[in-house]
Amino acid sequence: MFEDRRDAGIKLARALNKYREAGVLVLAIPRGGVEVACQVAKHLNADFYLLVTRKLPFPDNPEAGFGAIAEDGSTFIFEDAAMWLSESLIDRIVEAQYGEIRRRIDVLRKGKPLPEMTGRMVILVDDGLAMGSTMRASIKLCRKREVSKIVVAVPVAGKEVAEDIGNLVDNIVVLEMPANFMAVAQVYRNWYDVSDEEVLAILEKGCK
Template sequence: MTTPYPDREDAGQVLADRLAGLADRPDVTVLGLVRGGVPVARVVAERLHAPLDVLVVRKLGMPMAPEVAFGALGPNGVRVLNELVAARLDPGEVAEVQRHEQAELERRERRYRAGRPPLDLTGRTAVIVDDGLATGATARAAVQVARQLGARRVVVAVPVGAEEAYEMLVAEADEVVCVQRPAGFGSVSSYYEDFHEVSDDEVTDLLAAIG
């Protein structure tokens, strides 16, 4: 029986219990996927006594089917491409999608980093936290970006997710922690009583509170 979480903070407490083995390790960085993953990640970081940061990832979606990713962009100029999918597109289409997503990534990076140094995961265990997995495409892109940023080990941690997305990520990440994997998943929002849209201001406030 799937039990809804009251809110993202409660989900973070439950998730932190599952990640207790990573507590007090000097190599761990907790990364919230913006924006909904950051409230969950803030709780996890506090419980693990680990630094909190954000990972801004933008999927590069097919022009006629944006939910289908042909790649992803990350900070510090990181670009991950699925060459087999990207090869089906006109180079001009690829460039246009990338230009749009790069602009949004840069906007979010400026807002969330607020003068902090660029994200560097060299030699670290990156714990990527989101509020749930539907298709898993963003988390998959985040794993690839974290590796490009130098992470030695990548853990994906979520309170709830679809079985198909979980299985996909098991093949990508070093470890996947998914507390609930209900059948007939639907949407992430249906597993929360409070699933308000997380604003830019909320993200920056959460980062300031722990940092």
């Protein structure tokens, strides 16, 4: 159990100690993953950056998703989940979420592009894995950028999703895999949606 995302990040950082001073690039998936990743980057003395990815929500149930899209257009879709949606509807949802990605890049990164990643080891950090769609899209982006290794690090995930994601990367670090995993929030005592303002405040304090 974690008090909050900061506590989760501190504990996750300790589990990643072998990457300390290794020249890795820590990529945070905003907004929930930013505080977690910030603590990881501080502990590892690593470069830190935001990688903006968005879930593709069902139109009648925005909390649930059928896939995700990363900022370079890399898309992952659960085909079984999306089979009832028309191609035109999927295209509209993708375009809407890509618009939000562009907005977040402008607001949270001041419009700056991702750093050079070719040949670098990256650690992808979020506050947890539910279905894992945003992480899968992020992994696709990193592969296209020809990184040397990908490590996924999260405080919590379901066992099956963790295994699936682990098969896509070089290493995965998960602190908790509850037997009755229902949602990422269940392992946090203090859970809430993170705002743009909070992300900007974290970035202003610095993550290295």
